[in-house]
Amino acid sequence: MTYLVIIEYMAVIVAAIYGVLLAARKGMDIMGVFAVAFAVAFGGGTLRDLFLDRTPLFWIGNPHYPMIVFGISLLSGPFVHHIARIRPLLLLPDALGMALFTLIGTAYAMESGTHPFVAVMLGVITGTFGGVLGDVICNEVPSLFVPSPLNATCAFTGAWVYLGMQHFALPERYALLAGLSVIVAFRVAAVRWNWTLPAVREVRGGKPPSI
């Protein structure tokens, strides 16, 4: 389905741009920018492929994707300030890309015969863990895990919608469309109205000793 391929390209590009902005915040050089952009764009899919023992990895089998990320990293340096300013415009393509990666990850996991709960988890990992890896490389507490507009929760919900529609034997096309719509709408609304999950109350008095 051609439009899925277009969404996939867009998802990689938008994820790479987010990685560039993340790396620029740390004053990294081009090499660091590429590494973080790469981690954000392909980290989730790489974990999925390693966990499911799929070969070749997504970006090894599709070498034009890392080349695109490399090009973005090389060229974006002088324009980082401008890119930062148009970021709000990226909300919709980013949500769409995250949604697509989530549903593809879920579908691959189901193909491998995993339990639906695990399939949804692997879908959410595919869709959202690139950003976590990027944060870890940049020495930040992952923003996915602290209260901020819902992201993984949207992916989780949409993946269940997708599996639910498959369960009732609706055509794949509709299941995919429903899952994508739910994730995108939920995500955009969460950013618009700043929906967050509550923080679990912090335990006072230092890091817990390793039991």
Next chain:
Amino acid sequence: MTYLVIIEYMAVIVAAIYGVLLAARKGMDIMGVFAVAFAVAFGGGTLRDLFLDRTPLFWIGNPHYPMIVFGISLLSGPFVHHIARIRPLLLLPDALGMALFTLIGTAYAMESGTHPFVAVMLGVITGTFGGVLGDVICNEVPSLFVPSPLNATCAFTGAWVYLGMQHFALPERYALLAGLSVIVAFRVAAVRWNWTLPAVREVRGGKPPSI
């Protein structure tokens, strides 16, 4: 052996609870709590399975385990303070779980035909690296690697005891029992009397340049 299954469930539950406490220290939301609990409970076993190319991964083949961790993450939020208070009671089950994971990891590695030294290393990774991953996600220097009551050292010792008894052709059951006992007793004593390894003396004057 039924009692091993019971220890395994207990090990997953206790590891997840430790992850919840770790995440709560950082003010994470439920999604972060689940991610850290998951990393602590399954991180070591996942590394082992990836390194030994075992499929499916432990938690993909046993989907009730991630479901249990998910349930703990969802429900523990309001009770974090209380859980923090009873943590001392978790020392024994945690030591037992760490011991079991270490010996299972060692046994799997031996089955794959690895050298005993590598098998022991993979056992220690299985038993202890979940906590390291949890610390890395939480942006902390892993407590396993700085002077604190012996943990990996106990696992290392017990894994050699286990292999030693196998070497002398003692029944698997006794080798397992001996390994578990050594690890648990060593670990509990290390926490009780605060046995630590000495710190390697810090090098002054900033991070070493990349040579």
Next chain:
Amino acid sequence: MTYLVIIEYMAVIVAAIYGVLLAARKGMDIMGVFAVAFAVAFGGGTLRDLFLDRTPLFWIGNPHYPMIVFGISLLSGPFVHHIARIRPLLLLPDALGMALFTLIGTAYAMESGTHPFVAVMLGVITGTFGGVLGDVICNEVPSLFVPSPLNATCAFTGAWVYLGMQHFALPERYALLAGLSVIVAFRVAAVRWNWTLPAVREVRGGKPPSI
């Protein structure tokens, strides 16, 4: 080729020593020193093997390598200050080791039938990402990614030289020698004259929100 084996041993030893110095900066204990030395020495090769689905992993198939790293970690504790002082002497063996690992990684990837661009990337990962993993475990922004004397860039250049000479059907021996020479000379010059890539300008005003 015997001299390649000698370089490989040297590469592992020098990488382990760098890991020891990194861990000592954080006041880690012997266990932490071993873990970081291990990550620096084998991290890049492990990622390469996982990404290409090669089994057994480099250090599982060559158990004497982790044993050497273990010995270095055990013995180096009291000598950390002295080792830190002779580090400048390690520049050449380190550059040679990094060069060898890069070209081996590139060659393995080409054997697996990957696109040359991806093969070069995997070569660079093999040669340089051990240090990144060590930094992440030590809770530092990876020094590979911030402006400091060129490292990954040297590996990248030499890997293309190596592939270029293979492309023109020159004997493997000469391609290897050319690639090694380019990387080592480029790296030594970069350290000597402090060649760095420019930092991408930092974006002001806090971490970018997750779009």
